[in-house]
Amino acid sequence: MGGEVLGFAVAGLAAYAADLALFLWLRGPLGQDPITAKAVSFLAGCTVAYLGNALGTYRRRAVALREYAVFLAVNAAGAVVQLLCLLVSHHGLGFTSARADTVSGLGLGMVLATCLRFWGTRTLVFRIPSREVAEEEARTSWTG
Template identity: 65%
Template sequence: MARDVRDGGGGPVRPDPPVRREAAGFLIAGGIAYAADLALFLALRPHLDPLIAKALAFLAGCTVAYVGNALGTYRRRGLHLRQYGAFFGVNLAGAAVQLACLGVSHYALGLTSPLADTVSGLGVGMALATCVRFWGTRTLVFPTGGRGTSWTG
């Protein structure tokens, strides 16, 4: 059995999953969270201001994504309540990336059609935000036991 120097060599430690498997788990948790966010927003929107409905849906989606990642993708890295704050911060950074993509496209480039807004906010913005969220989640929220980030897998 392999021993790990991170725990003083005191016992067997399972190796971290390859980054492809980690990314797949992250995307599955994120997809479920997105569905929860969307469903809650659509349910709340007829009754609440759209920004309040979206804020509540965003909070619920973050919570679903955190639970999915903490109990699924990163379950071997430990679960601590303080991680939720970091996870929420990482998700806010991802949301800022999406808004920035939409803002640049709509206001700076003058691409104001609904299709352009959808492509920039939900296409390009979501892709870039997902990369930010994945990096932040694996390095800031659920880091490997003191090792640097490894992008091999």
């Protein structure tokens, strides 16, 4: 599972870089509004992450268009988790400084969202067929 986590992290870092670079380019030189820029950069980042996982981390598992749709849904759920952390901290608990927003949205929110994305990607998107699950568990279990 360590290789799986590492592969997921590498794909995620590449996706983050694509998301950030595209957002900055759309907002800066192209002068797009922030919502449009973020929507486009989010989809680009999701696509990079999906391709990194489909062609790298989970390359031995079946991949189809259905998985891409589920992958987008899992990533959208992760984005909601980040927004909820920010909402609770900023509006619910009254922590309104820029630092508090960063810690709640990009710190705690990102950690929780990444855990959700890893679980969703592994369980819902690139799931192992049941026979393979049993074989993998048998290979990786410790029998003492």
